Structures are given as C-alpha cells and as structure tokens.
Amino acid sequence: MPSHVSADRPAAQPPGRGSVEALISQTRRLRGDVDAVRRDTRGDGSDPRDRWQRALYDLALHQLNDLDEHLAQLRDGPAPPAPDPETGPAGRSAPADLPHGALLSRVGSAEWNLLTDEASWSGELYQILGRDPAAPALTLDELPALVLDDDRPGLTAMVTACLVDAQPIDGEFRVQRSDGHVRTVHMMGEPVLGGDGSTASMWAVLRDVSELRRSQRTVRETRDSMPGRRRGERAARTAAEPREAAPAPGRGALRMPRRGPGVLDVAARHLPSGSGSLPGGDWYDALDLSDGDTLLSVGDLTGHGVAVASGMTMLLGAVRGMAMAGAQPGQLMTMLNQLLDATVQPALGSAVCCRYRPETRALSWAQAGHPAPLLFRDGTGCVLSAPDGVLLGATSGAGYGQAEVTLEPGDLLLLHTDGLLPGHSAADSLDRLLGLSPRFGAAPTAQDCVGAVIEEFGESEREDEACVLIARVSE
Template sequence: VRGPSGESEDFRIDAATAQAGDVLVGTGDDLTGRRLREFWPDLADAPLGRGCLDALATGETYEGEPFAHQEVVDGVAELSTYSVRVTPLADALVVTWVRHASSDRQEQRLADLQRLGNLGWANWNLATREASWSSQVFTILGRDPARGPVPLSALARLAIPDDRPALRRAVTDLVRAGSSFDVPFRVRDTRGVRHLRLVAEPVADRHGTPVEVHGFVQDLTARRRAELALVESERAILTQHDVLQSERTLVARLQNALLPLPEREVSLAGLRVEVAYLPAQAGIHVGGDWFSAIELPDGDALFVVGDVAGHGVDAVATMAQLRFTAKGMVITGSSLTGALARLNTLLLHSRDSHGTATMVLARYRAAERRLLWAQAGHTPPLLLRGGEVTYLRRPSGVLLGATTTPHFEEAECLLEPGDRVLLYTDGLVERPPENIDVGLDRLAAAVAAHPEDEPGALGTLLDAMLEGERRDDVCVLDIRVPRPR
C-alpha cells in the first residue's frame, strides 16, 4: 500500500495460512485483507515490517535474525523464537515464518550469555588432540577463526612472556595430576594488552587419567582497568591527604607562633580574662579565628576577636595581618570604628587576600568601668549580670572586605562588679543547618546554668556547649569584673 508520494506505507495480506493466523493473533483466523500496521503500528521497528521494506527496496530475499515473539498456544501466552524470510514474487512478497526449536533457543541464549559475560567456552580432547572453541574465544584472544583453535600444550605461547610460566605449570598439573585451575594471564594484540582468565577442569577415564579438558576464557580487561583506576585514585587521595596533613601541621605551628595562648587567667586593667582557642575537629584545615587581649599605654584594655573566612595558610596569613594591624592602629590612637574602616580597606586592596572577615573590638576604660565596642558582621557580646543573661545590642557594621563604602558605629556599656562578658567566634554557637539564633539561645542558657566565678569556669562552659565533633574553630574571651573584697 503506497502513499501519495509513492512510498510504501503499509502491506495488505492477500493470502495466509491458518498457521500464520496462529502466530499473529493466536486463533487461526483468516488474515486475508488485513494490514500489517494492525499488528505493528511502526513497521520499521518490527522484524516482519523491516523484512518487507528491505525486500521491496532491494528486490532480494531478506533473511532476518532470530527474534522473540509472544504467541498464544492453547490459550496460554508464551515467548517463542522466530525468524522471517521475505521473498519478492512479481508485485507481491512471500513471507515465511520459521519457529526455532528449543535447542536453537538455548544455543542463542548461550551465545547471548557469552557475549554479555565476555567469555567463551573451549574443549580439548587429549586423546585425539582435537580442540573446539566457541566464536567468542577467538574474539577474546584476537585469533582468526580460520586458523582454528590452539592446542592445550601450546596455549601458554599466547600469553605475554611474564605470564607464560604460570599458565604452562597450570596446564601441566592438569594433564598430569588432573588438577583444575583458574589462572589469570595477559595477551597482547592490536587492541593492546588484555587481561584474561582461563578456568579449566579435566574429564578423566575410568582409570583417573585426564582425557578431555573443558573450560572457559573470560576477558577481564575492563574490570582490571577499573580496578587499576580505583587504586590510582586511592593513591592520589592518600597523597593529597598527606600533603594537606603536612599543610595543617605547618599552619598549626604558624598559628601557635602568631597566637600564643596564656596558660592561666590573666589580669588586664583590673579585669580577669580567660582565653580559649579550640581548632576544628572535622576536616584537616586550620581556620582563621583569632583574638587579642592587651593593656594599652593609657591603662585601658583592648579586646579583639575575629574570624577570617576560609582555612589554611591564606586564612592564617590574613589573620596575622588583621591581628597585628588592629592592635597597632588602636595603640597609635585610632578609634575603634576608624580601625575597622582601615582594616576593611586593607582587605579590599591586599594582593594576597580576596576574602572577608568578621571582628569585634572592645576598649575598656578602667577608670569609668566603661566598655566601648564596635563590630564588623560579628556575633554580639554576651553579658551576664546578676544571674541574667543578655546580648548587647549590636551597632552598625558589615563584615570586612564586603564593600568599599562600609559604615561602622560604636556602642558602650557600663560594667558593674560581678559582670561577665563573652566575646566569641561563631564556631561556639553554630550547628548547621540550624538557625544561629538557636545557638545563641543555647549559649545564653549554658552561661545561666554555669555562673561559676572561679578560674577554669570557661572550660566548664565549653564542655557544655561543644558536644560531638567540632565543625569549626572556636575562640572565646571570657572577661570578668571582680567583685569588691
């Protein structure tokens, strides 16, 4: 049946046997007058449709490959294997269906199994010295089937020189002692070096003498390459881990040199100050958390806590730059907000740093017990007074390195005897993915629950706050106003 353009659009059945009706509809109905598209809407995807189109186009007989076809036999659907032959006859086509026997189907399944498993079977008769291989063995070994199988005694010659002794010993032990074997070996052909496996077992006569050998050859090249790639990946990961671990050790030493921790509580401008720094436990990089606590020439005290974004050498280098510059600016007369503005400019224009940092600076005027402070995108200081915990209201200030036009403001707080102030980095309160406000509430509750005033109280607080593995560095300044004696 042709369309307006003259191309074949369908095929009409002019005559059919009852058996053809059994194959197509399972009832033996007369198919005369019906069209193929009733059974296969897309002719090009159907074996019979392809056969008809091919035979019509070439004028030659089409011999199709076996294919699975579901038919109904005695009312029960079963999957059978068929092939079709289409022969041009005058202006018609003669279609012959060939149903393959179960042995043919099993042979096809065996061929599919060998192809999917990339393996093939081989037999050697030790008495007649005859050998037979499946086609897949020739493919695996890269051998022309016209040359025939290789005798068992000569099989080792196919392997590369390094693998021949092991394969030769295995064959000898099989022939002499009837020992089965499973031996890996390599061959070289136009495809390169290939990794193969030969598994063989003997068949003995009634005297126990091996007379025949059955086995299979399997191509393991793809698997072996994957294994080698995995080993290389593991080696690269271990090497990278060693490099990063060495970097961590170096950075930690550098950090300890730049950021020495006091061994005990110190006294600054009449305040008791305890310091804690705890590196992250998750990962192998050292972070950029830092602090400063010094007494100024005029008797005031300067407290600084900062957190540089990132980890590693760059973060520690930026930390050192900010730490020493901040102290120098305040010592030489800069206001807290002025120091933050200049540090922001320093970060923006430093060739070695393209990051950001948060910071809180506080200046304690001992004569007035007045705490002046400013911040750049940092967590707010915590104040414990009379058993009540509050967070100081943060003045304006964006994180350093974020904008060329920052705005910073100062705030102040009059401290009283017995007050406790905490300056800290976000590692103390953050637990992703929870909101940081949850962490701030947790810190407030922990401080209220541990109001101890003796030295070492900061360690008790940290134990309560830091459960499990630390994901970030933690830096804390614990500042206390002594009570009158």
Template sequence: MGEEESAAGPHSADREAIERLVRDNRRGLMQAGLVPPGGGATRLPEAHDDPDRAAATADSPLPGTRSVLQALDIPAVLLRPIPADGGEIEDFEIIAVNRAAVLYSREPDPGFTGRLVGDLIRLRADYPGMDADGFFKEIAEVHRTGVPLRRRGVEWLMPRPSGWIERRSDLVSVSPCGSALLMTWERFGRAGMVAEAQRIADVGWLEWDLATGRAEYSSQMRTVLGPPGGPVGGRPGGALGKRHTGSRAIVDGHLGDGHLGDGHPADGQPVDGQPVDGPARWIDLVEPESLPAYRTFAEHLLRDTRPASAQITVRLRGRVRVLRVVAEPVTAFRGGPVWAVRAVVRDVTDILDSRIREEEAALEAHRQRRRAEAEAAVSEKLRAAIVPDLVSLAEAGLDLSLAYRPAGGRAGVGGDWVNNRVLPDGRALLALGDARGHGLDAAALMSKLGNALNGLAFTGAPVENLTTWLNSLACDDGWESTATAIIARYHPEMRTLRWTCAGHPPPILVRGGHAALLEAKVGPPLGVLPDFQYLATETALAPGDLVLLCTDGLVERRGTDFDDSLRALVESALRHADLPLRECVDAVLAEMTADLDVPPDDATVVALRALPFKP
C-alpha cells in the first residue's frame, strides 16, 4: 500500500466506490429530467408572512388565512400572543378555529366556534393542564424563536357534558404564522402507535434523497443513534457525532438541524457542489472489520437496486455499537436510477451482548458438567480401587455390613471411606472416615489415608499410635487435607474392641434391648494438630452385641441440633437391631435420610455384630 493510500485511511476505497454509485444514480436522474443540473430542488414560492392578508397575482389569487384554516382536514386554531407587563407572554388567545377542531370536541353545535372566538378563550387560563408538563412554555418558545414545535405528544383532559372527564392523547404541532401561531393536532392513532412501537423496539427509520442530499427521519433515530453533544438515547456514556476534519459530524449533517419528530428534513452538506449522500458519509462511522459488509450492503442498494440488510459495527463517540440496518431503494421508474434510500435502523448491541453472555454461560455450564462427569468417573474408579468390597471378618468373630448413600445422588465422589481386613495375627482392622470435601481431592486424601493405614496396621502397633501417625501424614499434606475417622482393632481372644475417635460421631452399642452412645476419648480431626497424641477406648463385646458406626452425613442437618440427630440415630438403631445385619443398615440409612430429597453430604452406616464363641 502506498503512502498516499495509507494516509487516506481504511475507508477511502470503500467511500470512493459508494460515492461513485451515488454519482451514477444522480446522473441517471438528471438524464431522465427528474432532477435539474446541480442536484438542487425546484424552489417553491414562499407564503405571505401576514396571516390576515391574502397575497395574490393576477393569474393566481390566494385565499385568506381563515379560508386556508377551514380547508385543513385536521383540527387547527390560530393563537394570538397576549404579552404581560414585563414583555413575557402571559397567555395565548384563540382567534380562529376550523371545523375539524369543532368536530374533534364532539360538540358539533354552531355556537362552539363563536364561543371559542367571541369569549376570548385563552390557553393557560381555560386549559390549566397545559402548564403541567411545560407545554405552554414550549408554545411561548415557538413564538420567541420562530422554530416550529413538531408532533409533540400531549395529554388532554376534556370535560364532557355528562360531567365525567375524558383523557385524550394527541400529537400537537405549533408553527409561526406571521404574528400569530398555528396550532394543529391529530389523534395519537396509528401515527402515535407507530412511534410508540419504534420506541419500545428501539427502532428508527430514515429516508435519504440522493438528488438533494436531504434526509427525513423519525424521532426515534435520535434515541437509536444519539444526538450530537448528548447521550446515546437512554444509555450511559458518549453520544453519536464523530467529528471529521473538513466536514460536520455525520449526524450533524443528517440529523443535526435541531428538529425532532417524525418526517423532519435535515440538509446534507455539499461536497464539490453536490449534496453528500447518507450511505457515503456513514462509512466514516463503520469499524474496519465491518467495511466489506457495509460496502456490499451499499452496492446491493445503489448498483443492484434491490433491498439489502446488514449488521455493522460502528463507533459512536468512542463507544462501539452494533446496528442492524434493513433498507430498500426507491427508483424513479422501473429499471431506473435510485432516487432515494429508505432504511430501518436498530441498535442490537445490548441484544448481542446478552446473547453472548448467555452462550458463554451455557458453554461454561457445559464445561462444568463435563468436568464434573469426568471427575465423578475418575473418583468412582479411584474409590473402587481404595475402598473395595467389604472383607468378611467372620474369621475374627465379627459379622459386618455397610450401607451408603452419596451426596446429591452422585456415585463415588464423596469423602466417606471404609477400610477393613483380618490382620496376620487374627485380629480385625476396621476404619470408617470422612475426608474433607468431595471429588478428586477427597478421593486422593482417602487413598493416602487408606494405603497408609493398611501398611501401618501390619506393624502391630496400638490403634492410638496408628491414629497419631495418620494425623502426622495428613498435617504434612497441607491444611486442606483433613478428615474425621474411627480407627478400631478387634481382639477376638479378649472379645474387646479398642478404638480411637478423631473428631468423628461416636459409635452406638445395642445390647439386650438397650442402645446408647459409647463414651469416646475424642481427639481433633486428622490433619489439624500435628503433634496431638490420640487415646484409645476399650469396649468389651458379648455375642449378639451390635456396634453401629456412621459418618456425619447421617446426622448433620441444617437447622437441626446435632445431639437431637444423634438421639434419633440411637432410637433407629434400637428399632432395627433384630433384623439381619444387611437389612438393619439399610433400614437405618433409609429412616435417617427419609426427609432429604437431595442429601447435602455422603451418608455411610457400618454395623458389626459379635458372633457366638466357636467351640
């Protein structure tokens, strides 16, 4: 790319292509005799300034103001200003009214017009509601500045002969008419509904005349694009109106003449004696990534003379917005050049942002779900590897059974773990624990503690030493590696269960129709205090005695006292103690979790029963 082309910027080639299409269409209009050379519009004769005089020529007499007023098919009145002593406008007097205004009032009696004029009806005095929302001040401003007020929404309160008040919504316009003001209005009706529909949908329309460079636009375009120097509609931040060297702002040229309301013209700025066309000027707002789409859009309209739509990214006073534009060309005749372009514009930035956020949220949810599924699968396999099926302890004089319910219906992702085996010396090892958390972290901690316990148990050391060593291992692994546990060894030769409690719910003993919590020498959870020395409790077992152990997921409930839950567990154990051991643990688990549709934590029940003496 040469230095000259680079200096022209990324828009130059596209702008030249679009301007060439505009010139070609304008040349076609001139050749067809539809537009005078130079592209200007035919000048119409100006109306006479004095409303009470009728200017006329010999060949074409003009009617008087009141005759013109009566010819209007919409309600209209002439207003004469009444100045106050200080020079300000005190009120406006109605000096003429047309028949459409009489009919509008739904009082079609001949005296209405006479009463309206003859009795000096005044706006502020006789219609005080006009002051409520500043409408009267706007009328006075039209008289002061000469700038018309166009299609201003007004709510009227009309007293009816029956005594009730009727509310009407109208679009009112006020224009200078010599020394008086002409006020016309029309029912809100279809025009109002269209304007409201544009406001609700945040849509604006506009039409560019290629011959004159003028544009007509709806008032909602100001909200969609933002007026120069003001905020972009109701959105925070900057406004539309990007300034360029040697020309006015894009919107200044087409929407910046100070007139609001549907169908108000704005002059395009001439370039080299020709009025600038909207599509060519708007290219300066388009972001580089949207230039190809915008150029194609303009070519469809101006070269192919067919409707087109585009979604383009623009920069409006430093803010990037996305506009959806749907447009159609207006040709002078079938197959002829393009005379005008009509477009509907909508700011879809917020819609796209919302859609992107929804898609990102859905994608993140999908990732989380896949991650959870993968973690559950790995945890399941890891749990199966470190918590195999229960080993029979009958050789050591114990019957053993287990029931388990995962948190939230998840299989194998919790921190509950069980370890049992018959040691070489004929004694039985039994451990029930609950590692902190869920998922792979909990499964990894279960693996460390379970494997460590298996190795340490073969040393023959007392259970209090085993528990102390496991605590040191957990402390060395980090502050998150914590777990509660019951570590027990059963001595069949003495019918004694020696056990330690590391922050875990105590066991329950059921004997002879009675059930109670065993007194425990409770120590802190594993991984909390590095140098803590755990102590063991000894419990003698008789044939038929039942010992029930559980994890805290069976007894901890939000809003429920922990001791109350333990008492409920003791009562449940007693109720089901006479059942076969497998049925017993299933019944206790089902009863204690019956009120939980989705358990917040894993729940495990382990039961062991002392078998009769072998002969």
C-alpha cells in the first residue's frame, strides 16, 4: 500500500507475534471442543431438529477454521505480491488452487491507483477470482466483467460511494471464474487520500465466502423444515441456556466462592421482550475461576434470531475461556474485539466484565460501550467511573482501559443491559435504579434485590430484552 493517509483512521500497528499465537491456541481449543460436541450429537438425520443442530455445528466449525487461518496469516505476514506479467514470478508462487467446494479462507488484497489507473493484486486474489497470475490485474473499470449481472449495480454503487463520498466498502457479490464456478466474494475497503485531500487510490481485502454462505443456507433450510412452534421453542432455549450460568428465578442465589472471606451473594434475571419476537443477544454470567477469583459479566450482541443467539453463545464462551486462562478485564475486552472483528458477518456488541478477588474484595472491571456497574453503599447508589472502551466490533485494534475499586462488606453491585426500562431514556432508567437504594438496603438477599428490580421495571411489555445481575458482599 502507498504511504497515503487513510480516509478515516491511521494504519494500525501489527500485533505482537506472541499475542497472536495465544489467540491461535485459544481458537484451536475452542474448535476442538465444538467438534467434540458435534460428533457426540445423536440422531439418524430423520429429526429436523437434529439436522438443524448438526448444520449449525458445521457452520460454527467453518467460522472457527476461518478464524484460525486469518490469525495464522496475521502471524506470518502478507504473502509476496503476484508475479509481474513481464518480469515473471517474484518470490514464491501463489498457492495452488483449491478444489471446488473447499473453504477458501485466505484473504486477497488489491489496490487501485486512480492517478495512474494502475491496479495491484496479491497472489491470493488471483487465486480467489480464478485469474491467471501472469495476467495484468483488472482495473476498477474492468472488474465488473467478472461479476454476475444481478450483482454489478451493487458493486458499482459501493465503489462509487467509496471514491466520491469517501465511504468504506463492505459488501458481497458473485463472480464467474474462468473454470465456470460461481463464487461469492466479500469485499471490504477504504479510499486512500493524497496530500491534497483528494482520493488517490482505493484498497480492499477480498475473500471467498461461498462455503460459509452454503453452510448458512443449510442452517436456514433445516431450521425452516422444523415446525414453527418447535423452532421458536428451540431458539428461545438456545438463547436462554448460556444465561442460566447464574441462578434463574426460584433456584436460589449463588455464593461465590462457596466459603471464605468476601463471599458474594449473586442473583440474576433475564427479562424477555413482550412482543414474543425472536430471542436477542443479551446475556449474564457468574463463574468461579481457577485462581479463586469470581467473574461477573453482562453483555448484548446486536440483532435477533438464532444466528445472534449462536453468536452470543460463542462470545460468552470466549469470555469464560479467556477469564479462566487468567486474562484481566481490559485485556479480555481487547481480545473479544479482535474476535468480533475477525468474524465473517459484521457484528457489534457491548459488555461489561468484572473480576472480583474475595480475599481483598478488589474488583477489576472493563467495559465496551456498555452501561457501567452501579455500586450501592450505606443507603446510597452511584455509577462507577467507566474506563475507556468502544463497542465490540466497531473499531479494529481498539484498546480498552481497566478500573479498580475495593468493595466493602455489605456493598451491592448491579450490572444490567440497556433494555431494562421500556420506552424511557437511559437517564430515566439510571435515576430509577439509583432510587431503589432503600429497598436494596432492606432486602435480605441478592435474590430479593433482583425481585425489587422486577417489581419496579416490570417483567414484560418491553421492546427489547434485558438482563440484570446483582452481587452483594457478605458482611
């Protein structure tokens, strides 16, 4: 790429090799776990629900394989440029073409110089588009010749918006390769500005997502073959199961850890939307960690439906795995952002994660575009001062701060997602939550405190679902 300034952000520095190796190890462990569960799935294929489950496992494995390949490419660095048609190959040759139906997960890149009308493609892009590496790279005017007629207007609109309005490119189109196969290509790019502020070139990364889209179609088709009621019940169960890591109503509260100083009395509740719509991506969690600390977290992945519930499950699993491995909240948020940034489907999420050490009652926490925890002490509530943190998946390479606070016996911590108060602003929700301080002080248990929140805000008739988690330090 040339040394122009990017249209919306400076070039990010590559991550350290060690941190990428750690992410690769985590991804491979998670992939092994998913594959083990998939292989243990029983059924002869006659039950539509079993077929849908297996298709969803296959899709998850495709995505984890892709993530593994991308992290490996990030570790190893970019491949050598494609050979010049006149001077011959430069460095090693482009990788051999994969058979039709294989998962093409390596990323190709391209740059189109508007001042010289020259194009530069990586070796992977020649492979993805089925072009002869010895042939010249196609210019922006020539590129639509590879695209199916129905998709050309969309590609033209994306490129025009990028060059004229400096808008980033993020979209898909289908190409007809020289071998006759039609492939679906996902393209992301940005304009690059020259010294005078005008658009000097456009760069993009492109990848073949055909097999992933095929897997997603299989999931949709097997889901649609299920009776409507069973599908709705299964979707709701898929979304609810991860949330039940913390106690549900009627199951009592948790003591975390079970004994010793600084024990937390923990209770939580998921509040569904009143419309009966598909489940969303809200979650809560409470987990004793191997070093004696306790993890408390709530979060929200944007959107609704089975795919979002599946993504939420992946995100919650990543939170648990990284926390169990010793990641502190700020580092954990950074890695979650990298995980969402690497997924095939763009996704946004918010979260707050707390790590509590019972021996010292020290609470470390970080947030990603999420409401800060509320602390209630001696009859008064306040909002904890939030460290820096943008939405997960919003910005590549984002950093996340971490805050520390020492809790006292009798302190109460409240975490929640932002759909708690239907039809009111976040400020109104906050005022009403802080106004519950006297009731919290009189409540004997965390479960009773959750009950006070439900009485105040209602259990149904909200536009979006919500979660609330309360932890009180034993006296």
